[in-house]
Amino acid sequence: MNIDINFIGILIGAIMASSVPLILAASGELITERSGVLNLGVEGMMIIGAISGFALMVITDNLFFAIIGSMLSGLLLSFIFGFLTQSLITNHVATGLALTIFGIGLSAMIGKDFVGIPGKEFPLLLVNLKERIPFFGPIFFGHSVIFYFAFLLPFVTNYFLKKTKIGLIVRAVGDSPISASNQGINVLLVRYCCILYGGAMCGLAGAYLSLIYTPQWIENMTAGRGWIALALVVFATWSPIKVLIGAIVFGGITILQLHMQAMGIRIPVQFLSALPYIMTIVVLVIISRDSRKIKLNTPTSLGQMFYKEK
Amino acid sequence: MNTKLKVSKISKIYPGCIANDNVSLNFESGKIYALLGENGAGKSTLVKILSGVINSDHGQIFLNDKLLELNSPKDAKDNNIGMVFQHFNLFETLSVLENLSIDSEKKNEELRVLVNEILRKYNFKIDLDVPILNLSAGQKQKVEIIRCLLRNPKVLIMDEPTSVLTEQETEDLFLSLKKFSNEGILIIYITHKLKEVLSLCDEVAVMRKGKVVSVSRTRDEELSSLANKMIGESLIKIKKKNNNTLSSEEILKVSNLNFISDDPYEINLIDINFTLRKGECLGIAGISGNGQNELFQILSGEIISNDSSIRFRNKEISKLNPKERREFLMAFSPEDRISQAAIPSLKIYENVALNNFKTSNFFEKGFLNEKKIKNHSKKILSNFSVNTDNVNLKSQFLSGGNLQKLILGRELITSPELLICFNPTWGLDVGAINYIHQTLMQINEQGKSIILISTDNDELLQLSDRISVINQGKLSKIINAEDVNPEKLGLLMGGGVIDKN
Numbered sequence: 178m179n180i181d182i183n184f185i186g187i188l189i190g191a192i193m194a195s196s197v198p199l200i201l202a203a204s205g206e207l208i209t210e211r212s213g214v215l216n217l218g219v220e221g222m223m224i225i226g227a228i229s230g231f232a233l234m235v236i237t238d239n240l241f242f243a244i245i246g247s248m249l250s251g252l253l254l255s256f257i258f259g260f261l262t263q264s265l266i267t268n269h270v271a272t273g274l275a276l277t278i279f280g281i282g283l284s285a286m287i288g289k290d291f292v293g294i295p296g297k298e299f300p301l302l303l304v305n306l307k308e309r310i311p312f313f314g315p316i317f318f319g320h321s322v323i324f325y326f327a328f329l330l331p332f333v334t335n336y337f338l339k340k341t342k343i344g345l346i347v348r349a350v351g352d353s354p355i356s357a358s359n360q361g362i363n364v365l366l367v368r369y370c371c372i373l374y375g376g377a378m379c380g381l382a383g384a385y386l387s388l389i390y391t392p393q394w395i396e397n398m399t400a401g402r403g404w405i406a407l408a409l410v411v412f413a414t415w416s417p418i419k420v421l422i423g424a425i426v427f428g429g430i431t432i433l434q435l436h437m438q439a440m441g442i443r444i445p446v447q448f449l450s451a452l453p454y455i456m457t458i459v460v461l462v463i464i465s466r467d468s469r470k471i472k473l474n475t476p477t478s479l480g481q482m483f484y485k486e487k
Numbered sequence: 488m489n490t491k492l493k494v495s496k497i498s499k500i501y502p503g504c505i506a507n508d509n510v511s512l513n514f515e516s517g518k519i520y521a522l523l524g525e526n527g528a529g530k531s532t533l534v535k536i537l538s539g540v541i542n543s544d545h546g547q548i549f550l551n552d553k554l555l556e557l558n559s560p561k562d563a564k565d566n567n568i569g570m571v572f573q574h575f576n577l578f579e580t581l582s583v584l585e586n587l588s589i590d591s592e593k594k595n596e597e598l599r600v601l602v603n604e605i606l607r608k609y610n611f612k613i614d615l616d617v618p619i620l621n622l623s624a625g626q627k628q629k630v631e632i633i634r635c636l637l638r639n640p641k642v643l644i645m646d647e648p649t650s651v652l653t654e655q656e657t658e659d660l661f662l663s664l665k666k667f668s669n670e671g672i673l674i675i676y677i678t679h680k681l682k683e684v685l686s687l688c689d690e691v692a693v694m695r696k697g698k699v700v701s702v703s704r705t706r707d708e709e710l711s712s713l714a715n716k717m718i719g720e721s722l723i724k725i726k727k728k729n730n731n732t733l734s735s736e737e738i739l740k741v742s743n744l745n746f747i748s749d750d751p752y753e754i755n756l757i758d759i760n761f762t763l764r765k766g767e768c769l770g771i772a773g774i775s776g777n778g779q780n781e782l783f784q785i786l787s788g789e790i791i792s793n794d795s796s797i798r799f800r801n802k803e804i805s806k807l808n809p810k811e812r813r814e815f816l817m818a819f820s821p822e823d824r825i826s827q828a829a830i831p832s833l834k835i836y837e838n839v840a841l842n843n844f845k846t847s848n849f850f851e852k853g854f855l856n857e858k859k860i861k862n863h864s865k866k867i868l869s870n871f872s873v874n875t876d877n878v879n880l881k882s883q884f885l886s887g888g889n890l891q892k893l894i895l896g897r898e899l900i901t902s903p904e905l906l907i908c909f910n911p912t913w914g915l916d917v918g919a920i921n922y923i924h925q926t927l928m929q930i931n932e933q934g935k936s937i938i939l940i941s942t943d944n945d946e947l948l949q950l951s952d953r954i955s956v957i958n959q960g961k962l963s964k965i966i967n968a969e970d971v972n973p974e975k976l977g978l979l980m981g982g983g984v985i986d987k988n
Contacts (some may be wrong), residue, residue: 342588349578349589356576359540360590361561473580473618 186312188432194390196319196428197327198223198382198399202406203413203420204330205378209255210410211338212371213351213478217273218258220403221280222251228284231394232291240299244323244384251380252373255281259372262482263365269480277403285396296392299465320390323381324380330378331417338417347371351476354483364483379403405457412461415474417466427457490516490551490641490673494898497546499532506532507543508697516641516673519664521684521705523717524694525916526886530677531573533694534644537675538570539563550641564590569635573647575627579620583613583630590634598637605633609663625656632663643667644675649683650914661687679916681713693717717919737801738905738936739763744796746781746960754778754960756785759796761955761965763905768927768937770951770968774980775942776961780822783909783940787819788812800904818898820908822940824887828894831883835875835893836864838882842897863900871896872922888919895926906930909940924950944976956980 202219209216213373222261230247258276261267286337298322307319338344346367350357354364382402430453438449444470465471492514506529514520514839524530536543539557548555550566557563563570578586588598602615611629619627628648635643645664651655654879664687668674676688684691685705693701693716701716739762746756756778773779784790786797788809791837797805804812809819830840840860843849849860864878871892873885882890891911898906911927912920926935927950940957941947947954954971956963956979963979 195696325742345581345585348581349585352578353576356578357589359538359560359572359576361559361564362589472620475580477579 182312183315186315188436190315190317190320192425192429192432193316193328194324194428195286195323195432196424198385198390198402198404199409199427200327200330200421201323201382202239202379202403203409203424204327204334204417205375205382206406207334207410207413207415207417207420208338208347208378209371209375210479211351211415211476212347212368213354213370213476213481213483214257214259214262214368215269215273215480216255216276216372216375217270217407218254218276218280219254219375219379219407220399220401221277222254222379223383223386223399223403223406224284224397225280226251226380227387227398228288228291228383228394229380231296231387232287234297235291235294238297240297240388244381247384247388248377248380251376251378251383253376255353255372255376255379258376259369263368263372264359266482266484268482275352281397288394288396291394292396294394296388299392312356321385322384323389327385328421331421334417348476351478354478354481356459358483358485364485366482379406382406393469405454409457409461412458414461414465414471415476416465416470419461422464423457423461426460427453430456490671491549491677492642492673493549493552494533495547495549495729497533497536497537497543497548499529499541504834505697507536509696510546510694510699512692512699512702514642514673514675516671517668518689519668519674519676519687521688521691522675522677522694523679523681523684523691523713525679525918526888527718528694528717529697531646532693532697534570534646534675534677537563537642537644538568553609564638565568567639568644569638569640569642570644571631571635571646571648573650575631576621577627577630580618581621582616582618584615586619586630587634587637591637600859601637602633609666618777623656624651625653625659628652628656628660642675644677646677647679648676649678649680675988679717681710681717681917684708684713685710708826714917717916724866734934735764736765738765738767738799739938740798741786741874742796742798743787744792746790746792748781754781756781756960759962761962763936763938765904765936766934767952768811768931768932768939768950769965770947770954771938771940771957771962772944772947772954772976772980773942773957777957779909779940779942779957781960782957783821783907786907786938787817787821803932813901813903816901816904818901818903818906819893820891820898820911822909822913824890825892826885829882829890832881834879834881835868835870835885836861836878838893839864839867839878839897847901849904867893867896867900870900871926885977886919888915888922891915891923895923899926899930902933903935905936905938907938907940910942911939912946921944944973948973948976 202223206216206219206220226247229250230243233246234243237243260274261272262269301319301321303318307314338348346362350362350364350367358364383399386398391398409420409423413423434449434452437444438446494510494512497507510533522530522533524787535541536557538845539560539562542558544781548557554690555566575641584595584599584602587602588595591598593601599615606613611628613626615620622630652660678684685708688705691703691705691708691713692699692894695717742760744756744759748755754777759782761769771779771782781790785792788807791806799815799817802815804815825831834843840855849856861878865876866879868876869872873889873892873896875889885893885951895911912923924946930937939947939950948968948971951968953965954968954976955965956976
C-alpha cells in the first residue's frame with residue numbers, strides 16, 4: 178500500500194491541534210491543584226470561555242479582544258470559586274461541581290443568539306512553509322499563535338514549578354498550607370492567584386474551541402473536554418510534561434478512531450469511541466508507575482480547606 | 488550581647504476555656520528555661536503567641552525592653568525569635584534545601600554554603616537534596632533547627648521536642664541545645680517530662696490550667712516536687728495491688744500460636760504459648776516492633792490466625808472477629824488511640840455507639856437510639872472522670888489522656904472478664920498515667936484479668952503479676968514479677984537469656 182507521507186503529516190498536525198484545549202485547561206488546573214485546590218469547574222469555565230470569546234468576536238469583530246475577554250470570563254468564574262472555597266471555606270468538590278453546572282447553563286443562555294453565526298477566520302502563522310515542506314510542514318506550521326503557546330506551556334509550567342521561587346512557594350502551599358502559613362506565606366493569596374490563573378487558562382481553552390478549532394458556537398461544545406483535562410492532571414500525577422503526553426495520546430486516538438470508523442473497520446463503534454478514554458488512562462498509568470515520584474508530585478493538601486487560627 | 492525576653496500579663500481566652508491567664512515571665516540569655524505543664528496547661532498557647540501564630544487577647548511581650556508587635560509568624564522571625572514546633576512545619580515533598588530556601592532571601596548556592604557550615608559546626612548529618620519524607624524524625628527536627636539558626640536567633644523555643652525522638656537523638660539534641668545556650672541564644676524548652684527538665688534546664692516555670700504556678704531554679708527541685716506543682720495535688724503513691732483475688736482458674740489459654748505474615752514489614756509470631764489466670768495481669772515487655780502489634784491484633788481478632796490456638800474460658804475463639812470476642816466479655820484497647828481505638832471526627836456518643844453489644848440495644852430496627860447511647864456515654868464520662876460531660880463533643884477535641892479514659896471506659900463499663908491493652912499510657916501526662924494505672928489495678932482486684940502489652944518497663948513492673956518479653960516474634964519464658972528488675976528485663980528485651988543461677 179502506498180502511504181502518502183504528507184497525509185500522515187496532516188494527520189499528526191490535526192492530532193496536535195485537537196489536543197490544544199486539553200493542554201491549556203490541564204496546565205491551568207495543574208497549577209491550581211499544585212497549590213492544594215481542587216477545582217472541578219474546569220468544564221464550566223471552558224464553556225464560558227468559549228461563548229464569551231465567540232460573542233465578543235461577533236460584537237467587537239476583534240479577535241484580540243475576544244481572546245482576552247474569554248480569559249477574563251474564565252478568570253471571573255474561577256474568582257467565584259475562589260471566594261467560596263477560600264474566603265467562605267466551602268467544600269471544593271461541591272463548589273466545583275456547582276460551577277460546572279452554572280457555566281454550562283449560563284453559556285447556553287448567552288449563546289442563544291449566537292447559534293448559526295459563522296465564525297471569523299483566525300490568522301494562521303507560516304502557512305506558506307506548511308505547504309512547501311513535506312511531512313514536517315503540516316505538523317509544525319500553519320497553526321494559530323495559541324497552538325504554539327499551548328505546546329510551550331507545559332515546559333514553562335515545569336520550569337516554573339521546579340526552578341523558580343514562586344513555583345516553590347506554590348508547591349509548599351499545596352504540600353502543607355498550615356506549615357506555609359506558619360512560615361509567613363500568605364496562603365490565601367497564593368491559592369487565589371493559582372485559582373485565577375487556572376480559570377484564565379480554561380477560558381482560553383474554551384476560546385480555542387469556538388474561535389479556531391470549530392469556529393462557531395454550538396451549545397455544550399466543550400463536550401466533556403474539561404473532565405478529560407481534570408482526569409489528565411490526576412493520571413499524569415501532576416507532572417506538566419506527562420499532561421502533554423496524555424493530551425496528545427487522547428487527541429491522537431480520538432482522531433485515529435474517527436478515521437477507523439470512516440474506513441469501516443469491523444469493530445463496534447461504541448468500542449472505538451471509548452478507546453481514547455481507555456488508552457489515555459492506560460498510557461498515563463504506565464508512564465506514572467514510580468510510586469516515589471507520585472508521592473513527591475502529589476499535592477498533599479489537595480482539596481483540604483484551610484483557615485487560619487486567630 | 489545579653490538577650491532579655493519579658494512576657495507581661497498575657498491572657499488568651501477561648502470559648503469555654505482560659506488558655507492563658509495573666510501569664511508573666513522573665514527570661515535571660517545564657518540559661519535554658521523549662522516551661523513545664525500537663526497537656527492542656529497552656530504552654531502551647533503561650534508559645535504560639537510568642538511565635539506570632541496566634542494573637543493574645545491581653546498583655547505585652549518585650550525583647551530587650553522593646554515592645555514587640557507579633558501579628559504573624561513573620562514578625563516573630565524578623566525579631567529573631569525562632570520556634571521549633573512539636574508538629575513540624577516542613578513540606579514533606581520538598582527537598583531539605585527547598586524547605587530552607589522558602590524562608591530565605593538568599594540564592595540557592597549561597598544558602599547551600601551557609602547550611603553546610605552549620606552542618607559542620609554542630610556535627611549534623613543531613614543530605615540536603617533528599618525530600619523531607621525520607622528523613623527520620625530526629626533529622627526533620629534538625630532541619631527545623633537549621634531553619635531557625637539561619638536567621639541568627641536571639642531566642643529559640645522548642646515545643647515538646649523529644650516526643651518523637653529516640654533516646655540517642657534526645658541526647659544529641661540536648662548537647663546541641665547546650666551549645667546554642669553557650670553561644671548566647673536564649674532557650675525556652677517546653678515539656679511535660681520531668682526528667683528532661685532536671686537534666687537539661689537551669690530554671691523552670693510550671694504552668695497549670697493557664698496560670699504560672701511557680702518559677703524556680705531546677706537545682707532546688709526534684710522529681711516529686713515538680714510533679715506535685717505540675718499536677719497540683721500530691722501524687723498519690725500507687726499502692727502495690729492486693730493479690731487476694733488471684734485464683735488458679737484459667738481464663739485464657741494460648742497454645743502453639745503461629746502467625747506468618749505476607750507483609751515483609753510485619754513480624755512473624757513463632758510458637759506463642761501462655762495461660763492467663765483469673766485476676767491476673769500478664770505483662771508483655773519488649774522493644775517496639777518485635778511483634779507486639781501482631782500479637783495484639785491476633786488476640787483481639789483483627790487478624791484471624793489459621794491455627795485454632797486461643798481458648799477463652801474454655802471456648803475456642805480463634806475464628807471469632809473482635810465484635811464476637813467482645814460479646815464473650817473480652818475488651819481491647821489498641822495502641823493507636825486516634826486511628827484504631829476511636830474515630831476523631833465522630834462525636835463522643837457516636838464513638839461509644841460503635842461498641843454495640845447485643846445486650847446494649849443501641850440500635851432499634853436500624854436506627855440509633857440516641858437517648859440510650861447518650862445516657863450510656865454520660866455514665867462513662869463521669870465514671871471514668873473524663874473532663875467533659877458534653878457527649879456531643881467531637882472526640883478529636885479530647886486530650887490524649889481524656890481520650891484514653893473514654894476508650895477504657897467504653898471497654899470496661901460492660902465489666903469484661905479480660906482486658907487486653909497495648910501501651911495504654913503512651914504519650915500521656917503524669918496525672919492521666921496515674922489514673923489509668925489505678926483503674927487497671929482495680930480491674931485486677933475485682934477478679935478480672937489483664938494482658939498488658941507495653942514498652943514502658945516501669946509500668947510493667949508496677950502492674951504485672953507475671954512478665955514475659957517478646958523478641959523477634961517469640962515470647963520468653965514467663966517470670967514472676969517479683970523476680971524481675973529493670974536490668975533483667977533489659978537483658979531479655981535484647982534477646983538475652985537469664986541464667987538460672
